[in-house]
Amino acid sequence: MRMEKERYIPRIKELRTQKGIMASWIADKIGVSSAAMSKWEKGTSYPTYPYLIRLSRVLGVTIEELYEEQKNDHP
Template sequence: MKTLGTKIAEYRKLKKMTQEELASKLNVSSQAVSKWENDLSIPDLPILIELSDIFNVSLDELIRQKENAEIARVVEPQLRKDPEQMMVKIVINSSDGDKVRINLPIPLVKAGMAIGMSMPQVNGKEALQGIDFEQIMKLVDQGLVGKLIEIESADGDHIEIFVE
């Protein structure tokens, strides 16, 4: 989990700004920016709003410590993680009461696709068979992250696929 201070520092560096430059834009001291980035204090709400505008992120993205994997979104190129460092997470809650959690590194998914592997059945269910992982990988390469697929089958199975 990233703190607000960590996020401010990361976003500032992605914008190739110094603490002094950010402080100047916000009409605060560079010491104030340093305190925020070291989690010794937090900016007031009007400054948080300005920060979200400067960094071109939502207030939610800026201040929440937990990543919101529920929302599929396209991440700006300079803020994207390397897909080789990302995971595909599959959550299956079957009508039979089974709970399955699968975490697959994206390089493993791509390697499996390259040799023609398909998604296995889970507990005899075929809901995962129709998912086009090649298309999902293309979307990930274009910066899409979050919950990408949610399936509720007629027999009560619930499947979600996230990319983080």
């Protein structure tokens, strides 16, 4: 039997570059370090809910749009 796992992939960098916005500008605007932004964009760490709200407002998207659902099948 195969089980399906869901994983959410950050789209922060994709959305940011589509809008032509620098990561450092967003980091400054929402009050985090550039290193934190980099980790969020790579998916090595994730923003807390208050930062998700700030990110979504700055990027002009919903919180759901910040992440892409990716389904993987694992045996």
